[in-house]
Amino acid sequence: MKCVILIVEDDPQIRRFLRATLAVEGYQFHEAFTAEEGIAQAEAWRPDLILLDLGLPDRDGLEVIARVRQSGQTPIVVLSARGQEKDKIAALDLGADDYVEKPFAVGELLARIRAALRRSAALSQNGAVFRFGQVEVDSDRRLVKVRGQEVHLTPHEYKLLQVLTRYPGKVLTQRQLLNEVWGPNHVEQAQYLRVYIAQLRRKLESDPARPKHLQTEPGVGYRLLID
Amino acid sequence: MSSPVETHARELEAGEHGSTAPGIERRSESRRHFALAVLIIAVCTLIALVLRPHVDATNLVMVYLCGVVITAMRCSRGISVLASFLSVAAFDFFCVPPYLTFRVHDYEYLITFAGMLMVALVISAQTGRIRMQAADAGWREARTETLYNLSRRLAGQTRVFEIARTAAEYVEEVFPARIGIFLPENGQITFQRRTCEHWPISRSEENAAQRAFDRGEKAGRGMEPAAGGASFYIPLRGAKDMVGVMGVIPKDGAALFSSSQLQLLEVLANQAALGIERAFSQHAAEAARVQMHTEEMRSSLLSAVSHDLRTPLSSITGAASTLRSQGDRLQPEVRQELLDSIAEEAERLGRLVSNLLDMTRLESGVELRRDLYPLEEIVGSALQRMERQLAKRQVTTDLPEDLPLVSIDDVLLGQLVVNLLENAIKYTPEGTPIELAAEAVEGSVILEVRDRGPGFAPGDERRIFEKFYRGKSEGVRGAGVGLAICLAIMQAHRGTIEAFNRPGGGAVFRIRLPLETLR
Numbered sequence: 215m216k217c218v219i220l221i222v223e224d225d226p227q228i229r230r231f232l233r234a235t236l237a238v239e240g241y242q243f244h245e246a247f248t249a250e251e252g253i254a255q256a257e258a259w260r261p262d263l264i265l266l267d268l269g270l271p272d273r274d275g276l277e278v279i280a281r282v283r284q285s286g287q288t289p290i291v292v293l294s295a296r297g298q299e300k301d302k303i304a305a306l307d308l309g310a311d312d313y314v315e316k317p318f319a320v321g322e323l324l325a326r327i328r329a330a331l332r333r334s335a336a337l338s339q340n341g342a343v344f345r346f347g348q349v350e351v352d353s354d355r356r357l358v359k360v361r362g363q364e365v366h367l368t369p370h371e372y373k374l375l376q377v378l379t380r381y382p383g384k385v386l387t388q389r390q391l392l393n394e395v396w397g398p399n400h401v402e403q404a405q406y407l408r409v410y411i412a413q414l415r416r417k418l419e420s421d422p423a424r425p426k427h428l429q430t431e432p433g434v435g436y437r438l439l440i441d
Numbered sequence: 442m443s444s445p446v447e448t449h450a451r452e453l454e455a456g457e458h459g460s461t462a463p464g465i466e467r468r469s470e471s472r473r474h475f476a477l478a479v480l481i482i483a484v485c486t487l488i489a490l491v492l493r494p495h496v497d498a499t500n501l502v503m504v505y506l507c508g509v510v511i512t513a514m515r516c517s518r519g520i521s522v523l524a525s526f527l528s529v530a531a532f533d534f535f536c537v538p539p540y541l542t543f544r545v546h547d548y549e550y551l552i553t554f555a556g557m558l559m560v561a562l563v564i565s566a567q568t569g570r571i572r573m574q575a576a577d578a579g580w581r582e583a584r585t586e587t588l589y590n591l592s593r594r595l596a597g598q599t600r601v602f603e604i605a606r607t608a609a610e611y612v613e614e615v616f617p618a619r620i621g622i623f624l625p626e627n628g629q630i631t632f633q634r635r636t637c638e639h640w641p642i643s644r645s646e647e648n649a650a651q652r653a654f655d656r657g658e659k660a661g662r663g664m665e666p667a668a669g670g671a672s673f674y675i676p677l678r679g680a681k682d683m684v685g686v687m688g689v690i691p692k693d694g695a696a697l698f699s700s701s702q703l704q705l706l707e708v709l710a711n712q713a714a715l716g717i718e719r720a721f722s723q724h725a726a727e728a729a730r731v732q733m734h735t736e737e738m739r740s741s742l743l744s745a746v747s748h749d750l751r752t753p754l755s756s757i758t759g760a761a762s763t764l765r766s767q768g769d770r771l772q773p774e775v776r777q778e779l780l781d782s783i784a785e786e787a788e789r790l791g792r793l794v795s796n797l798l799d800m801t802r803l804e805s806g807v808e809l810r811r812d813l814y815p816l817e818e819i820v821g822s823a824l825q826r827m828e829r830q831l832a833k834r835q836v837t838t839d840l841p842e843d844l845p846l847v848s849i850d851d852v853l854l855g856q857l858v859v860n861l862l863e864n865a866i867k868y869t870p871e872g873t874p875i876e877l878a879a880e881a882v883e884g885s886v887i888l889e890v891r892d893r894g895p896g897f898a899p900g901d902e903r904r905i906f907e908k909f910y911r912g913k914s915e916g917v918r919g920a921g922v923g924l925a926i927c928l929a930i931m932q933a934h935r936g937t938i939e940a941f942n943r944p945g946g947g948a949v950f951r952i953r954l955p956l957e958t959l960r
Binding site for chain 2: 409433
């Protein structure tokens with residue numbers, strides 16, 4: 215299957231190397247230079263994934279995310295500058311799937327693209343037992359096992375883990391997690407979230423200070439890495 | 442209770458002719474003095490009546506002259522002149538036959554009367570003058586002392602606002618008034634910057650203060666026709682400019698200040714103004730010094746940065762142009778080497794640029810986005826970011842589970858841990874271990890990054906936190922900004938960072954985050 219990727223990026227040098235890389239990896243691609251064009255092309259081509267630069271000449275890249283999300287769940291990977299946590303959070307809250315900080319290495323970008331495509335393909339076929347590392351989450355029986363041993367999780371810990379396993383590999387902002395686990399009235403109380411993440415790490419990770427799966431995205435949120 | 446200045450001022454006032462500010466206080470005082478003069482003459486008359494059968498009438502004049510002297514010593518000149526006439530009349534009435542009438546049988550007594558009056562008047566005038574001179578000297582002394590006390594109190598102060606406050610407090614001590622000093626902001630007197638908490642704040646008060654400041658003349662109640670309100674304002678005039686105004690609310694609602702009190706107030710205001718101006722200019726000098734220092738830093742930054750930016754750029758340009766023009770004639774290994782060099786140098790350039798950006802951001806006073814975090818999370822994500830560079834190291838962490846949450850900016854503190862790890866990787870031999878350990882001590886949380894490298898040369902423990910300082914080590918490349926950023930981050934958090942040699946060899950970096958910053 216040949217995936218179609220839409221590149222929305224105004225810088226010609228970056229487009230040049232993205233073109234080269236994506237072609238070698240066997241992706242088809244279309245290019246847009248402005249937000250306006252990006253929105254139009256996303257509607258015309260129905261790409262499998264959108265690579266979106268946030269700093270576009272005509273309009274804010276965030277608008278592209280909002281428009282694309284109105285019509286579907288096409289995965290969006292944002293290309294952002296370093297240090298602009300606010301933009302990243304806004305993009306993710308609007309429904310972007312992931313971000314890559316400029317300057318980035320090609321390997322990292324391709325990994326993010328693959329993960330996002332995989333997620334969108336797997337979205338419909340969620341099995342009853344979810345595995346990552348040595349952890350098994352059986353959502354039918356509400357059971358969590360680490361190395362085959364059952365681990366007791368509090369209801370909130372379990373709910374948090376459930377949300378994370380629903381979007382493996384995706385960065386979830388603090389706001390998104392708080393909203394899903396504690397409800398919309400608690401989206402400002404990020405320290406709850408941090409304490410529960412710390413507890414989950416102690417129960418699930420072999421070295422909670424160097425987590426392999428429950429990873430922090432500083433200033434943004436958390437991500438469950440499954441491989 | 443009256444202070445020494447008040448007493449002296451009042452005495453001097455009593456001796457003054459045509460005083461410009463006839464207050465209620467002064468009027469009641471003249472009445473008291475008049476009564477005193479009458480009393481003294483009455484006592485003299487009693488004594489004269491007792492002596493009259495035994496002494497020649499002309500000698501009784503002496504008794505009255507004594508009375509005039511005493512009166513002149515205690516009372517104002519007008520009163521003692523009055524006492525002179527009164528004593529002549531009493532002498533005539535009681536001591537010159539026929540008694541109890543002003544008529545005189547023996548006309549020689551007219552000479553006695555004239556002589557007596559003249560002597561009494563001269564005595565009044567002379568005694569009055571001496572008394573005034575004494576009062577004046579006392580007043581001067583009190584004024585000098587007051588001024589001296591004020592300047593002594595101001596001497597130790599360096600901050601503008603403290604000086605203003607001290608001056609206001611002092612004037613309040615010596616004057617029966619509430620005093621507030623107001624400082625301008627951009628030429629505008631604002632009641633926001635005042636030394637006293639309670640002050641009648643209204644548009645008209647502010648306008649009066651502004652008028653005093655703009656015109657350099659007293660304004661407000663009693664100082665301008667038709668000005669109401671509770672207070673008046675004295676401009677604070679420094680040697681060059683106006684530096685503020687002093688507001689005065691007389692304590693005893695009705696009483697106004699006498700002209701000499703006002704004069705003293707103005708002298709004190711001048712003194713305060715000079716103090717404030719001195720502090721202002723010291724402040725300006727300090728700012729200029731800092732500015733100069735900043736300029737120096739900037740030029741050293743420029744030279745360091747241009748070198749550090751150019752070196753990787755030249756390798757990238759060189760390698761890339763070699764590949765472009767000779768690529769097909771190069772051995773595959775050589776091509777690979779050049780490609781690796783391009784990628785590595787670009788990465789290095791990227792790190793350098795982001796370090797410099799961080800430094801600039803921190804120096805321009807970045808606003809912390811603080812929240813409560815478990816330290817474990819910060820350390821964890823830093824280790825995750827450094828995973829690749831740490832591949833050849835054994836990293837151990839010792840973070841107690843019961844560490845309190847710390848109030849920090851997670852991105853900045855994460856950057857700090859990353860910088861410390863990068864530093865350890867750079868300056869210690871490959872394969873040596875790195876430890877991260879935290880503990881809660883009284884009032885703060887401590888995090889240490891320890892290595893087993895060569896440690897610090899003597900004196901380097903401090904210098905390493907300076908910008909563009911690089912420890913003496915072979916083959917280490919970098920701009921010497923990483924640890925300066927760490928220091929800036931800790932300063933922004935009001936924490937501390939220190940470095941020292943580790944017992945048994947190696948270096949320890951210790952950061953301390955105060956817990957009182959917890960909300």
